[in-house]
Amino acid sequence: MTYSHIIRKSLNIKDENIHFDINTYTCPEEIIKGTHYLIYEGLLSYKPKACHHCGTINRNESIIKHGTKLSKIKLGNILFKPALLWLKKQRYLCKACERTFIAETSLVxxxxxxxxxxxxTIAYELAETQSMTAIARRVSVSPNTVIRHLVETGQTLEPSRFDLPEHLSFDEFKSVKEAAGAMSFIFTNAQTHDIxxxxxxxxxxxxxxxxxRYPYxxxxxxxxxxxxxxSPYLKIIHDCFPNAELIIDRxxxxxxxxRALNRLRIEVMNDIRYTRPRDYTxxxxQWKLVLKNVWSLDFETFSSHRLYDGLVTEKMMVNYILSMDERFQWIYDLINDLKWHMSRGNFEGFATHLERSKERSVQRYIRTTFQTLEKYLDSIENSCVYTLSNGHLEGINNKIKTLKRSGYGYRNFRHLRARALISLKLFQKENTDIRPLTFEEERQTDEAKGKNAA
Ligand SMILES: [Zn+2]
Incomplete structure (x- = not known):
């Protein structure tokens, strides 16, 4: 192995036209803005095949060496010190057209x-959950350089206008403040889950x-x-996708x-706040228990609970809560029937129970909930037929959320978009932490929102 070869190998330079000479190496150092740089000196030189300007083939010394041009190239860190390559690039003179050109390299x-x-490296680091200043520090470039690469790489990830999968998933996420309505739209391939x-x-x-903008x-x-x-999506689909069937995510x-059940719970709770403080507590x-599917409630394990006297099971506690107010039981049963049939993909049963909701007068917001379901009944039927869901989008949205948090929030939507596309498109296969939330986790996030509302 030659000296040149060893240096190239250790600096991870693939271009074999870059040469290092042990005899001329003077071991200089440079301090730029207080940072100590390691300096490597190299020469980029080769026999060019043809002139860059006129294309004349290099035969019989028709292209000759004509001095060099020095460029200072950032290489990244070597043992925590930033390294610079002072690269002398060979300049050539073409005798045919009498113009000069400079040697080229894949390094820069x-x-x-x-x-x-x-x-x-910057593109790779951008896919990870970390702030852009942290990346800039790690690879010893300015934060602006990182942002520039973010935008450039983001542009290469624009989706093709001539490719659209047959099954789509729509969702939205909380975006940057500037965005209209602060919500942005995200869509994926419902089958492959690719963004x-x-x-x-x-x-x-x-x-x-x-x-x-996509062809018809x-x-x-x-x-x-x-x-x-x-509901605004309905018109979009009607206008843009004439043959698409709607599937409401289960x-x-x-x-x-x-949500309707939770609202009823809060209503009852506030009614008894000052009259029955123990029941209020x-x-x-126990909001979680009220929203839990009735068929998953534990009715066998007795344990002591600080809110109850004696030993109780989950089922007993729920029964007690439901007995607090006459508004509860009927709606609770109805909602659990709906949930049961939905979880089993039994549309007939779901529709029958939805019809049953008309038997009694209920609170206005509960009526609205049922009316909305009726409005979407066809799409709900589709969700029982197809196995497609938006579960994967929850995972993707979670990833975007962590990216947003890592940058202490984004003001610029373009940056956030580029970052998300890099993370989800470019390195999707390597990102193992992108997984859809389990149903239990989804339920918990939703319930946590309900808790805040309470
Ligand atoms: Zn020429």
């Missing part, structure tokens, strides 16, 4: 001083014009769209029903 792009391996794009504005008009044949080819019960249906503390 023309007019750049940041080496390509650093750029790759397709993130759109800043989830409002109807914006999304319709977004989707209309592709849009007409979309078979299903899985979504939650956000989890969102259950979430929707649970039970309603307040």
């Amino acid at each position: 792009n023309e007019y750049c001083f940041i080496s390509n391996p650093i750029k790759q 397709i794009d993130i759109v800043e504005n989830r409002q109807q008009k914006a999304l319709i014009s977004y989707f209309q 044949e592709l849009r007409a080819n979309v078979k299903t769209v899985t979504l939650d019960m956000y 989890f969102h249906i259950i979430q929707h029903i649970n 039970k309603l307040k503390k």
Whole structure:
């Protein structure tokens, strides 16, 4: 192994036209803005095949060496010290056209001083949950350089306008403050769970014009769209995807029903706040138990509970809570029937019980809940037929949330979008922490929201 070879190997330089000479190496050091840099001196030289300008083949010394040009290239850190490569690039003179050109290398792009391996590292680091200043510090570049690469890499990940899967999933997430309505739109391939794009504005008009940029044949080819019960999407799908069937995500249906039950609990709780403080505490503390599916309640294990006298089971506690107010039992049973049939994918049963909700007069908001379900009944039927769901999107949204948090919030939507696309598209296969939440986890996040509302 030659000296050149060893240095190239240790600096991870692939280009064999870069040479290091042990005899001329003077071991210089440089201090830039208080930082100590390791310096390597190299020469980029080779026999060019042809002139860059006129294309004349290099034969019989038609292209000759003509001095060098020094560039200082950032290499990254070596044992925690940033390293610079002082690279003398050979300049050539073409006798045919009498113009000069400079040797090229895969290590660094023309007019750049940041080496390509650093750029790759930045892209890789951007996929991880960490702030951009932390990345900048690690690879010894400025935060602005990191942001520039973020934007550049993000641009390469724009989805193709000539490719649209047959099954789509729609969802939204809390975006940057600037975004209209502070909510942004995200859509994925419902079968492969690959992210397709993130759109800043989830409002109807914006999304319709977004989707209309896809050719009509592709849009007409979309078979299903899985979504939650956000009504503006209906018009978007009607206008943009003429042949698509709607699937309401099952989890969102259950979430929707649970919300009504939770609201009833809060209502009863506030009514008895000053008259029955002990019952009030039970309603307040045991919100989780009330929302738990009735068929999953434990009725066998007796244990002591500080809110109850003697030994109790989960089932006994729920029964006590339901006995507090006559508004409870009937709606609780009805909602659990709906949840049961939904979880079993039994549409007939679901529809029958929904019909049954008309038998009694109920609170206005509970009526609204049932009316919404009726409005979406066809799509709910589809959700019992297809196995597609939006579960994976919860995982993706979670990832975006952690990315947002790692950067202490993003002000610029373009940056957030690029970051999310890099993380989810470029390195998706390597990201093991992207997994859909389990149903239990989803339920808990939802319930936590309910708790805040209480
Ligand atoms: Zn030439």
